[in-house]
Amino acid sequence: MTKPDTGTAAPSRPAWRAYAADILNRAREMEARTDAERATLLEEHDAADEVLPRLPGDAAVSFTSPRDQMMILCLAATIGSEDRLRAELQQGAIIAVIGLPDDLLKDARRLLPLLLPPGWRIARSEHERRRPGAVAVVEPAPTYASYAQEGLTRTLETALTFDVPVVLLLPEGLAAAKALEGAEVPLWPFRRMDREIVAERLALSWPQADPAALREQLPPDDQLAVMPMLPLMLSLRSKSVEEAVRVLRNTTGASAARPRQDDPNAGAAGMDLPEGRTQPGIRLAELAGLGAARDVTLGIVEDLRAWHAGELPWDAVHRGMLVVGLPGCGKTELARAMAREPGIHLESASYAQWQARGHLGDMLKAMRASFAAAADQAPSILFLDELDAFGSRTGGGITQHQSYDTKVITAFLEQLDGIDDRVGVVIVAACNHPGVIDPAVLRAGRFDQRVTLRLPDAEALAIILRQHLGSDLPEADLAMLGQMALGLSGADCAAAVRAARAAARRQKRPLTAEDLRAALAPDHLSLPADMRRRAAIHEAGHAVVMTALGLGRVKALRLGPNGGETRMRWFDSDSTRELLQRRCAGHLAGRAAEILLLGTASGGAGGTEDSDLHQATRLVMQCEINLGLGSMGHLSVGAPPPTTALLSLPPHLRQQMKRDLDKALALALEILRQYRTLLESLARDLEIRGFFLEADLAVALAPVIGKNRGNSLEPHQRDSRQPISFWRKP
Numbered sequence: 143m144t145k146p147d148t149g150t151a152a153p154s155r156p157a158w159r160a161y162a163a164d165i166l167n168r169a170r171e172m173e174a175r176t177d178a179e180r181a182t183l184l185e186e187h188d189a190a191d192e193v194l195p196r197l198p199g200d201a202a203v204s205f206t207s208p209r210d211q212m213m214i215l216c217l218a219a220t221i222g223s224e225d226r227l228r229a230e231l232q233q234g235a236i237i238a239v240i241g242l243p244d245d246l247l248k249d250a251r252r253l254l255p256l257l258l259p260p261g262w263r264i265a266r267s268e269h270e271r272r273r274p275g276a277v278a279v280v281e282p283a284p285t286y287a288s289y290a291q292e293g294l295t296r297t298l299e300t301a302l303t304f305d306v307p308v309v310l311l312l313p314e315g316l317a318a319a320k321a322l323e324g325a326e327v328p329l330w331p332f333r334r335m336d337r338e339i340v341a342e343r344l345a346l347s348w349p350q351a352d353p354a355a356l357r358e359q360l361p362p363d364d365q366l367a368v369m370p371m372l373p374l375m376l377s378l379r380s381k382s383v384e385e386a387v388r389v390l391r392n393t394t395g396a397s398a399a400r401p402r403q404d405d406p407n408a409g410a411a412g413m414d415l416p417e418g419r420t421q422p423g424i425r426l427a428e429l430a431g432l433g434a435a436r437d438v439t440l441g442i443v444e445d446l447r448a449w450h451a452g453e454l455p456w457d458a459v460h461r462g463m464l465v466v467g468l469p470g471c472g473k474t475e476l477a478r479a480m481a482r483e484p485g486i487h488l489e490s491a492s493y494a495q496w497q498a499r500g501h502l503g504d505m506l507k508a509m510r511a512s513f514a515a516a517a518d519q520a521p522s523i524l525f526l527d528e529l530d531a532f533g534s535r536t537g538g539g540i541t542q543h544q545s546y547d548t549k550v551i552t553a554f555l556e557q558l559d560g561i562d563d564r565v566g567v568v569i570v571a572a573c574n575h576p577g578v579i580d581p582a583v584l585r586a587g588r589f590d591q592r593v594t595l596r597l598p599d600a601e602a603l604a605i606i607l608r609q610h611l612g613s614d615l616p617e618a619d620l621a622m623l624g625q626m627a628l629g630l631s632g633a634d635c636a637a638a639v640r641a642a643r644a645a646a647r648r649q650k651r652p653l654t655a656e657d658l659r660a661a662l663a664p665d666h667l668s669l670p671a672d673m674r675r676r677a678a679i680h681e682a683g684h685a686v687v688m689t690a691l692g693l694g695r696v697k698a699l700r701l702g703p704n705g706g707e708t709r710m711r712w713f714d715s716d717s718t719r720e721l722l723q724r725r726c727a728g729h730l731a732g733r734a735a736e737i738l739l740l741g742t743a744s745g746g747a748g749g750t751e752d753s754d755l756h757q758a759t760r761l762v763m764q765c766e767i768n769l770g771l772g773s774m775g776h777l778s779v780g781a782p783p784p785t786t787a788l789l790s791l792p793p794h795l796r797q798q799m800k801r802d803l804d805k806a807l808a809l810a811l812e813i814l815r816q817y818r819t820l821l822e823s824l825a826r827d828l829e830i831r832g833f834f835l836e837a838d839l840a841v842a843l844a845p846v847i848g849k850n851r852g853n854s855l856e857p858h859q860r861d862s863r864q865p866i867s868f869w870r871k872p
Contacts (some may be wrong), residue, residue: 157225159342162218165256166211166346172256208375212335212343213249217257219333228259231277231307236327238310243332244507247313250332251281254309271304278304281311314511334367340374340390348383359387369393426479430605431598431632432472435465438593439476442568443483446521449566450485460590462569464529466576467595470631473572477525480570487519493531493550502546506553513557513567520566530573534580551580558588597631600624600697600836606632607658610639618655625835627662628698628709638662666701666832676736676744677706678829679821683735683814684708685839686821688728689846690813696843699834705746706828708732719771722761726806727813729758734810735821759785762802766795773798817846 220239221227230237242250255264258277265276278301301308310327333339341356360366369390377389426443429436441460448454465473481488491512499508516524532554533547558569571589573579584592598606604624611618627635642657666674681699685708688694694712715721732754733747748755760782766772767779773795788796814821824842828834834842 157223158219158221161221161223162215162342164224165214165218168256169210169214208343208378209371210249210253211346212339212371212374213246213253214256215339215342216333216335217250217253219339220330221257224259227257228262230328231259231262234305234307236302236308236310237330238312238327239330239332240312241314241332242311243334244313244504244511246332247281247311250311251279254279254311265306268304271301271306276304276306278306278308279311280308282313313507335369335374336363336366337361340366343374344378344383344386347378347386351383356383356387359391361391366390424475424479424609425482426476428609429472429475429479430609431602432476432595433593435463435472435476435593435595438463438591439480439570442523442570443480443486446486446523446566446568450521456565460568461587462571462589462591464576464584464589464592465570465572465595466592467572467574468597468631469574470633471595471597472632473595474527475632477527477570477572480523480525485521487516487522488525489516489519489522490525490527492527494528502549505550509553509557516567522567524567524569526569526571528573529571529583530575530578532579532583534578535582536580551583555582555588558583597629600628603627603630603635606635607639610636611658614643614653615655615658618658622835623655623658623662625698625837626659626700626833629700629707630662635662663700663833664702666703668703669701669705673705674701674829675825676740676746677701679735679739679825680732680746681706681708682821682825682828683731683733683738683810684728685824685834685843686817686846687731687734687810687813689843690817691724691728693725693728695836696839697836699828699839701828701832717769717771719765722765722769722771723802723806723809726758726761726803727809729754729761730803730807731810731814734807735814735825738811738814738818739822739825756785758803758806759788759799762799762806763788765802766799767791772802820845 227237239250258264262275262277263270265271265273265278270276271278280298280301298308298310337357337360338353340360341353344356345351345353361369373390373393377386377393380386380389426436426440438460442463445454445459449456449459465476467473477488477490480486481490489512491509496505496508496512499505513524516522532551535548535551569589576584576592583589600621601624604620607620607623607627627638630638638658638661641661643653645657645660646653669677678701681701685696685699688708688710689696692713694710696708696710698709700707700709730747733743736743747753750756762772763785764782766774767777768782770776770778788799791799820842824834827842840847
């Protein structure tokens with residue numbers, strides 16, 4: 143197995159600094175020779191640079207550039223001293239430099255000849271490997287799916303056929319054990335930038351500066367280790383070393399709160415998820431409103447702990463879960479809660495995070511690094527956000543865009559299948575639109591279970607509000623506030639609590655329940671009076687008709703600055719033509735109430751896909767061409783097409799659909815005439831109050847409930863967490 147090198151201990155820090163100074167002197171001498179040769183050629187040819195013969199080093203960055211100087215310091219600190227390297231080379235050892243960042247791998251290969259002791263040189267061909275002092279350098283070649291393990295193995299086998307020492311350069315995305323097939327070789331972890339190294343680099347630019355004093359002024363080692371090269375190079379343009387230190391401190395101070403997104407060792411990178419063992423916040427078992435998703439995730443965590451303790455075989459552990467839900471319904475909070483579980487590492491990534499690394503090859507390197515980091519930290523959960531961003535390979539012709547997606551999805555599938563070889567890793571993914579994901583990604587064995595998150599109910603909302611309030615408002619009626627928050631997500635509740643606290647803070651007073659109420663239910667009085675009257679009538683009409691027809695239980699009526707909404711709990715039943723006609727009447731009830739009390743209807747019931755008119759049109763269209771319940775008898779076209787398809791339907795079908803809609807509107811009007819007094823009273827109260835909660839509605843609608851109890855479709859209920867009716871400002 144691989145292990146850290148203990149045969150030749152790393153020398154003291156002064157030794158590596160002397161080693162680095164020697165290397166930098168060699169670099170300067172080499173560059174001076176190159177400059178002299180170039181000047182001679184210019185004089186001989188009397189020509190521009192581009193027509194001159196190539197010189198050694200012309201294709202590379204200057205050996206004395208700030209970037210290369212920093213890289214030389216890091217490599218010198220990694221190796222320790224020239225004597226240490228010489229001792230290993232003389233033994234013909236295999237030396238593995240591990241954990242090289244992907245963007246520095248080529249730099250390490252290019253600078254390595256400068257680090258070799260005198261008499262040793264890099265062998266670039268089979269012929270050169272036969273010469274005394276030859277050193278073979280082996281590094282993996284990147285492919286679009288992963289580092290080429292087979293190619294690396296073949297290259298290493300070829301290098302070992304010659305009696306020469308081998309230096310193996312391994313990127314951070316490739317585990318040493320995998321690259322070396324379990325062989326015992328010295329491992330030299332690449333030393334990233336730290337206070338000591340950065341202080342030495344600053345002293346090169348400002349020789350009068352004391353490196354020991356600079357070290358005390360620089361940011362901590364962990365912040366410097368993940369700092370990009372750019373801030374350092376900018377700091378070297380400062381007028382003084384003191385200003386350079388300030389630049390570095392300001393850079394790390396501004397980014398300390400966010401982990402580096404391309405660092406596979408940064409835990410939940412890109413989502414502000416620190417290590418699960420230290421992050422404060424709501425624990426997984428305490429999350430409210432996530433239903434089965436929380437329970438399944440708790441089971442995954444328990445399985446991983448049991449496997450780690452040797453109590454459960456790996457083939458019995460849950461392989462993965464896909465969490466589906468609308469934005470804000472709790473997918474990200476679920477990931478944050480997983481990160482807080484002690485003993486379980488969470489690695490987080492997404493398509494966008496990987497793609498931000500650059501072109502296709504860079505993206506796939508980042509993908510590969512995330513999977514490798516999760517495997518190295520087992521037991522772990524790899525959380526993949528926005529899985530639907532990957533798209534699908536099915537459908538349409540081959541375009542440049544689809545070719546790109548095909549390569550990405552193929553590489554992703556290879557990594558998913560590789561989880562079987564990375565024992566101790568479970569994948570949890572989240573998406574908004576599972577229908578656009580490639581079917582191969584969703585098959586069993588990759589994601590064993592799919593869980594849909596819905597918006598929380600009133601009870602869960604009350605718990606969520608308490609969790610975000612903490613110790614504030616201990617006497618507040620959160621059950622009532624939870625009812626007011628129906629239709630909001632956990633993220634909406636968190637935003638409302640922040641807004642309430644901000645309002646109290648601006649007025650320099652303690653937080654009150656009224657602050658929270660105002661944040662949860664924006665002031666309906668900002669809606670113009672005539673629109674407020676119409677919106678109240680519209681929503682009251684829905685409440686009366688849906689209750690009278692026994693379609694469900696109305697949970698809330700609400701007015702706001704942009705209109706009104708009705709929320710209810712549907713009762714499940716068979717999809718008969720009669721029931722669908724009643725549901726269609728329920729959707730048109732708000733428009734019918736406007737006609738009855740105001741004489742005309744407005745456009746507030748239409749205009750969007752979730753509008754009353756669209757829902758009613760969709761129902762009658764399904765009856766005609768999908769469900770075999772219309773004038774065409776048993777004919778069905780299969781899956782429902784978009785409602786825009788009705789424009790291409792024969793005129794007689796469109797006329798039939800119009801008659802069905804007119805019939806549903808007439809039914810709603812008939813019911814509202816019967817309960818006109820109740821409708822007017824409910825609309826008037828809603829206009830004044832701005833909202834009605836379930837308990838108040840039960841009292842207000844009691845005459846309708848009692849008279850139509852036999853028409854109810856209870857006891858089976860389906861909770862509709864989306865508004866089933868809107869009236870919007872046209």
